[in-house]
Amino acid sequence: MTIVVPFPEVTAAEEIPKVIRLSHNLYALSFSLMKLIPARYILRRAVADGRIGADTVIVETTSGTFGLALAMQAAQLRRRLVLVSDPAIDDRLHRRLTDLGAVVERVRGEAAVGGYQQARLDRLAEVQAERPDHFCPQQYSNTDNPRSYALVAEILAEALGQVDCVVGPVGSGGSMCGTVAFLRSLTPDCVAVGVDTHHSVLFGHPDGHRGLRGLGNSLMPQNLDHRTFDSVHWCSDSLAYQATRLLHRRHSLFKGPTSGAAYQVARWWAAANPDAVTVAMLPDDGSRYQDTVYDDGWLRDGGHLRPPLPDEPRPVSDAGDASGQWTSFAWERRTLDDVRAVAR
Amino acid sequence: MTMVSTPSPAPVAWYLAPPQESAGTSQHGIAGAPAHHGELLQGVFAVDGELRRALVSLAHPGAGTVATFRPQSSPGLSVTDASLTKVRRAAELTMDELRALPTAPAGGVVEIVSNVPRGVGMGSSTADVVATIRAVADYHGAELPPHTVARLAVAAERASDSIMFADQVVLFAHRAGRLLETLGTALPPLIVLGCNTGADGVDTLEHPPAEYDEREVATFGVLRAALRRAVATGDCRLLGRVATASARLNQRFLPKPQLEVLIELCLRHGGSGVQVAHSGTVAGLMFDARSPDVQNAVHASTVELERLGLQVTTVLRTTTDAVRPAVRAR
Numbered sequence: 249m250t251i252v253v254p255f256p257e258v259t260a261a262e263e264i265p266k267v268i269r270l271s272h273n274l275y276a277l278s279f280s281l282m283k284l285i286p287a288r289y290i291l292r293r294a295v296a297d298g299r300i301g302a303d304t305v306i307v308e309t310t311s312g313t314f315g316l317a318l319a320m321q322a323a324q325l326r327r328r329l330v331l332v333s334d335p336a337i338d339d340r341l342h343r344r345l346t347d348l349g350a351v352v353e354r355v356r357g358e359a360a361v362g363g364y365q366q367a368r369l370d371r372l373a374e375v376q377a378e379r380p381d382h383f384c385p386q387q388y389s390n391t392d393n394p395r396s397y398a399l400v401a402e403i404l405a406e407a408l409g410q411v412d413c414v415v416g417p418v419g420s421g422g423s424m425c426g427t428v429a430f431l432r433s434l435t436p437d438c439v440a441v442g443v444d445t446h447h448s449v450l451f452g453h454p455d456g457h458r459g460l461r462g463l464g465n466s467l468m469p470q471n472l473d474h475r476t477f478d479s480v481h482w483c484s485d486s487l488a489y490q491a492t493r494l495l496h497r498r499h500s501l502f503k504g505p506t507s508g509a510a511y512q513v514a515r516w517w518a519a520a521n522p523d524a525v526t527v528a529m530l531p532d533d534g535s536r537y538q539d540t541v542y543d544d545g546w547l548r549d550g551g552h553l554r555p556p557l558p559d560e561p562r563p564v565s566d567a568g569d570a571s572g573q574w575t576s577f578a579w580e581r582r583t584l585d586d587v588r589a590v591a592r
Numbered sequence: 593m594t595m596v597s598t599p600s601p602a603p604v605a606w607y608l609a610p611p612q613e614s615a616g617t618s619q620h621g622i623a624g625a626p627a628h629h630g631e632l633l634q635g636v637f638a639v640d641g642e643l644r645r646a647l648v649s650l651a652h653p654g655a656g657t658v659a660t661f662r663p664q665s666s667p668g669l670s671v672t673d674a675s676l677t678k679v680r681r682a683a684e685l686t687m688d689e690l691r692a693l694p695t696a697p698a699g700g701v702v703e704i705v706s707n708v709p710r711g712v713g714m715g716s717s718t719a720d721v722v723a724t725i726r727a728v729a730d731y732h733g734a735e736l737p738p739h740t741v742a743r744l745a746v747a748a749e750r751a752s753d754s755i756m757f758a759d760q761v762v763l764f765a766h767r768a769g770r771l772l773e774t775l776g777t778a779l780p781p782l783i784v785l786g787c788n789t790g791a792d793g794v795d796t797l798e799h800p801p802a803e804y805d806e807r808e809v810a811t812f813g814v815l816r817a818a819l820r821r822a823v824a825t826g827d828c829r830l831l832g833r834v835a836t837a838s839a840r841l842n843q844r845f846l847p848k849p850q851l852e853v854l855i856e857l858c859l860r861h862g863g864s865g866v867q868v869a870h871s872g873t874v875a876g877l878m879f880d881a882r883s884p885d886v887q888n889a890v891h892a893s894t895v896e897l898e899r900l901g902l903q904v905t906t907v908l909r910t911t912t913d914a915v916r917p918a919v920r921a922r
């Protein structure tokens with residue numbers, strides 16, 4: 249018998265996603281802040297095995313939700329945290345980070361190759377050199393990032409048993425590659441659908457400007473194991489925003505735009521495979537996006553209300569084809585090199 | 593308390609008489625314990641921040657041990673089969689445990705009757721040990737709770753299977769002798785076709801404990817979660833997936849040579865999956881007993897196993913209860 253017990257700390261409570269039924273075969277996996285899972289796992293392990301001592305400074309480069317998750321966990325562990333970010337870090341997030349005691353360092357300009365992301369990595373190297381006693385979580389290469397998602401697979405396995413398909417956004421690759429790998433120990437045929445955005449290098453697009461933040465990448469993360477994915481979808485910013493609002497209107501789920509992108513792809517997949525239990529990963533809640541995605545004026549001014557949501561993706565035969573609003577590609581669990589070799 | 597007596601001409605009814613050793617009267621404790629057919633899941637699990645080795649045995653109601661304890665007025669314990677040293681140790685520990693009872697004798701003799709094959713991972717040793725503990729307790733007029741039986745069994749044989757909790761499905765720390773979680777009161781209705789995949793037996797204790805890496809430990813957590821659901825909802829297919837995954841994870845340590853062949857065969861005939869003895873050689877093809885086609889599937893699988901040179905050594909049917917706990921919404 250299980251009874252309700254208190255959580256030992258807020259991050260332990262907030263990292264737990266909820267499994268919510270959206271239709272007979274589509275389920276939302278709704279996180280308030282998904283990145284708490286790797287942040288909490290990585291930092292607590294490093295404290296436990298001595299890599300983080302009493303005076304160790306935690307340093308990381310991020311402008312997004314991973315920084316917030318680190319700041320929450322570092323505050324609970326009573327450790328100092330330095331975050332290196334873009335100059336464009338959103339003001340509300342910046343205030344929240346500093347209120348949690350984090351030091352936020354903004355880089356000034358873009359690097360010649362790799363844009364702001366590379367500039368941040370360069371500055372991070374400097375910060376590390378200045379502080380010999382430091383610990384860097386390295387979400388893009390630390391294998392504890394994907395491993396931390398065993399927790400998610402546990403919850404899905406207990407709530408749903410067999411999961412036939414997982415659809416989720418990809419940034420570092422940690423959440424999708426980790427969750428799916430653990431689920432496949434139970435159900436080896438579980439389908440993984442990755443959601444990326446045009447002009448992200450993750451699945452072979454040339455790097456370029458991207459409106460949609462939180463998924464996609466300008467650099468290739470080591471934690472992205474391409475062989476995880478059966479198919480890949482690219483969603484435009486406008487499509488993601490509209491789908492985010494649809495998710496809110498239809499299901500009262502108040503989520504961020506990467507959730508909207510995952511929802512759009514997942515509901516299409518679930519409708520096309522009515523016998524398959526499909527899970528959409530929804531990584532964060534909507535409060536950070538109230539002045540943007542949830543503001544009709546902002547959407548209209550940005551031209552995000554058109555074209556309307558299409559019914560289905562446009563399949564592409566070349567993974568490098570970066571055009572369109574919603575495209576899909578049969579990845580078939582191959583490496584990036586293998587996919588490219590066929591394209592050539 | 594089960595007291596068995598040969599009728600004697602004594603005028604006083606045997607059950608009113610105090611324990612005594614007189615010619616023509618014998619009074620003894622007798623009890624049984626079931627075998628198992630390996631495990632549904634075995635690995636290392638994170639429990640309250642600590643890593644613990646634990647297993648979920650698949651109890652085999654059709655095989656087991658019956659132990660008889662006969663008191664002696666002289667101190668000392670013996671077993672009719674002197675090679676059963678764990679049985680002697682179990683009897684001594686139980687005598688010690690119950691020393692304070694007025695019924696405690698000075699010593700005794702244990703006799704073991706068992707139909708459990710030895711050295712194949714079917715829990716012959718634990719069945720002997722648990723039957724012995726229960727038989728000694730029975731003689732004393734005591735009924736020991738399962739967790740006490742578990743503690744005594746592990747003290748006697750260092751690692752025990754979870755069959756002392758026979759009416760429940762439990763995750764049991766087999767080296768600590770601790771119940772970690774009760775998964776449910778019964779398994780769904782299963783038919784398990786058992787076979788022996790290895791010629792040589794395995795000594796459970798000589799075999800070094802598996803050293804799992806962090807990924808594997810994390811995977812065991814996922815399997816445990818799935819097993820909770822499988823037991824709570826009576827889902828044979830999910831149960832089979834858990835057992836199959838556990839068997840595959842164990843291949844690194846004690847490989848079953850034909851595991852993948854067995855899995856393929858079982859699934860092709862509509863079965864749920866394959867469970868193994870993680871420290872033995874038996875493997876079982878699992879079938880949902882409720883499926884309309886199960887008799888054909890079992891028959892076809894048996895024929896095919898024989899073609900592979902594997903005899904079906906046992907057929908196991910789970911005993912099930914009618915009422916299941918409701919599944920809680922998350």
Ligand SMILES: Cc1ncc(COP(=O)(O)O)c(C=O)c1O
Nearest residue numbers: 418419420421422423462506531
């Ligand atoms: C809101 C949001 N969605 C999705 C992702 C992608 O997750 P992952 O890095 O595990 O691939 C991120 C990553 O930062 C995120 O912040």
